[in-house]
Amino acid sequence: MQTSFTPRQLAEPDMAASEAIIRKCVHCGFCTATCPTYVLLGDELDSPRGRIYLMKEMLEKEQQPTAEVVKHIDRCLSCLSCMTTCPSDVTYMHLVDHARAYIEDRYKRPWRERMLRTVLAWVLPHPGRFRLALALARIAKPIIPLADSLPALKPVAAMLKLAPRRAAPAPSTATAPVAARKGRIALLQGCAEPVLRPEIREATVRLLNRCGHEVVFAKGEVCCGSLVHHMGRKDDGLDAARANVDAWTRELEGEGLDAIVITASGCGTTIKDYGFMLRDDAAYAAKAAKVSALARDVSELLTEIELPPVTTPHALTVAYHAACSLQHGQRVTETPKRLLTQAGFTVRTPAEAHLCCGSAGVYNILQPDIAARIGERKTANLERLSADVIATGNIGCAMQIGLRTSTPVAHTVELLDWATGGAAPKSLT
Numbered sequence: 026m027q028t029s030f031t032p033r034q035l036a037e038p039d040m041a042a043s044e045a046i047i048r049k050c051v052h053c054g055f056c057t058a059t060c061p062t063y064v065l066l067g068d069e070l071d072s073p074r075g076r077i078y079l080m081k082e083m084l085e086k087e088q089q090p091t092a093e094v095v096k097h098i099d100r101c102l103s104c105l106s107c108m109t110t111c112p113s114d115v116t117y118m119h120l121v122d123h124a125r126a127y128i129e130d131r132y133k134r135p136w137r138e139r140m141l142r143t144v145l146a147w148v149l150p151h152p153g154r155f156r157l158a159l160a161l162a163r164i165a166k167p168i169i170p171l172a173d174s175l176p177a178l179k180p181v182a183a184m185l186k187l188a189p190r191r192a193a194p195a196p197s198t199a200t201a202p203v204a205a206r207k208g209r210i211a212l213l214q215g216c217a218e219p220v221l222r223p224e225i226r227e228a229t230v231r232l233l234n235r236c237g238h239e240v241v242f243a244k245g246e247v248c249c250g251s252l253v254h255h256m257g258r259k260d261d262g263l264d265a266a267r268a269n270v271d272a273w274t275r276e277l278e279g280e281g282l283d284a285i286v287i288t289a290s291g292c293g294t295t296i297k298d299y300g301f302m303l304r305d306d307a308a309y310a311a312k313a314a315k316v317s318a319l320a321r322d323v324s325e326l327l328t329e330i331e332l333p334p335v336t337t338p339h340a341l342t343v344a345y346h347a348a349c350s351l352q353h354g355q356r357v358t359e360t361p362k363r364l365l366t367q368a369g370f371t372v373r374t375p376a377e378a379h380l381c382c383g384s385a386g387v388y389n390i391l392q393p394d395i396a397a398r399i400g401e402r403k404t405a406n407l408e409r410l411s412a413d414v415i416a417t418g419n420i421g422c423a424m425q426i427g428l429r430t431s432t433p434v435a436h437t438v439e440l441l442d443w444a445t446g447g448a449a450p451k452s453l454t
């Protein structure tokens with residue numbers, strides 16, 4: 026696409042990066058067919074091509090963002106399905122991240138939206154605050170029908186629905202000593218996952234220990250920053266990235282690290298992008314690039330270090346839900362299915378596997394109607410497989426799908442741990 030950014034604009038690194046991305050788009054429209062919001066709403070402005078055009082106009086002409094433009098950018102799930110479809114290698118992720126930060130700096134949202142976004146950014150990245158918020162949400166569950174019936178309170182209803190009925194115990198921070206250490210791995214502790222499903226971390230530690238690897242939790246580590254980053258809060262996202270780069274660099278320069286392993290693929294996509302996010306920060310660029318190069322989704326790591334022998338085969342059928350951040354963001358598509366098959370499960374793939382489930386960070390709270398429609402469609406496709414269990418590699422997807430089905434939903438790593446000698450996933454017991 027032809028652009029006319031001025032030399033002054035191109036001197037700004039984010040603007041220069043966006044201009045290069047926009048120029049690559051040839052407007053072919055292939056991406057529209059795999060964009061969940063276009064598939065659902067049928068509006069060109071809710072397609073990747075339409076959004077790229079809106080972002081180009083806004084950035085190139087340095088326009089004040091309008092409510093209409095913000096609406097269509099907000100409706101994007103950042104599922105990145107358009108990136109794996111695009112034949113021109115358009116890095117939509119970096120463009121939309123830039124546009125969101127641009128909007129955040131220049132657009133005054135209605136007060137209710139501002140308040141909701143401030144609360145989400147203040148609570149979710151902090152496990153202690155999140156745990157407290159869930160306790161309050163459990164008490165408030167009876168008001169869900171009322172909140173759902175009032176358009177202004179729909180995001181509140183969406184939040185309350187996502188809160189589990191029972192509190193999960195705090196996750197263990199114990200990691201077993203390993204006699205014959207084959208490697209030393211830092212496991213991202215995360216923010217939402219240990220509060221909602223601490224058993225995922227426990228299964229991961231058990232499994233990696235069984236593989237002969239030492240697992241460590243880096244001191245000073247914080248939320249990966251993706252939640253605030255995708256809300257356009259660039260500085261908050263970069264602060265989180267720097268804190269984590271420091272924490273893992275200390276481990277790397279101390280006893281050494283063979284990998285940084287992540288069990289929530291949404292976080293993995295962002296950590297693998299730290300190198301890009303901090304590319305212009307002279308003090309962090311090289312360290313961040315190293316951290317990104319060490320980052321692995323747990324399924325990638327298990328392929329590299331080999332799954333332990335299967336001790337307890339379970340004749341179960343697994344419907345595999347590919348999280349967008351894993352299949353489109355990190356391009357890890359077959360690995361989890363291969364591992365599950367190797368562990369003795371019969372793996373099935375649903376129709377429209379490339380489409381998002383509607384979770385997308387806090388999208389299911391900020392855009393509850395669209396997220397619910399996408400979530401129903403995804404769950405129906407998964408249920409058509411009549412599987413014993415649904416497996417996925419991202420906590421957000423597990424919550425979004427789990428809310429809509431009676432089929433147990435487990436993390437891929439829980440099933441792998443179970444088949445190789447670990448405990449059964451809680452959702453199956």
Ligand code: SF4
Pocket residue numbers: 049050051052053054055056057073074077107110111112113114115
């Ligand atoms: S597929 Fe790629 S090149 Fe084609 S319209 Fe979409 S983003 Fe542009």
Ligand code: SF4
Pocket residue numbers: 059060061062063071072073076100101102103104105106107108117
């Ligand atoms: S990231 Fe997903 S929702 Fe957003 S434009 Fe691309 S395909 Fe559509």
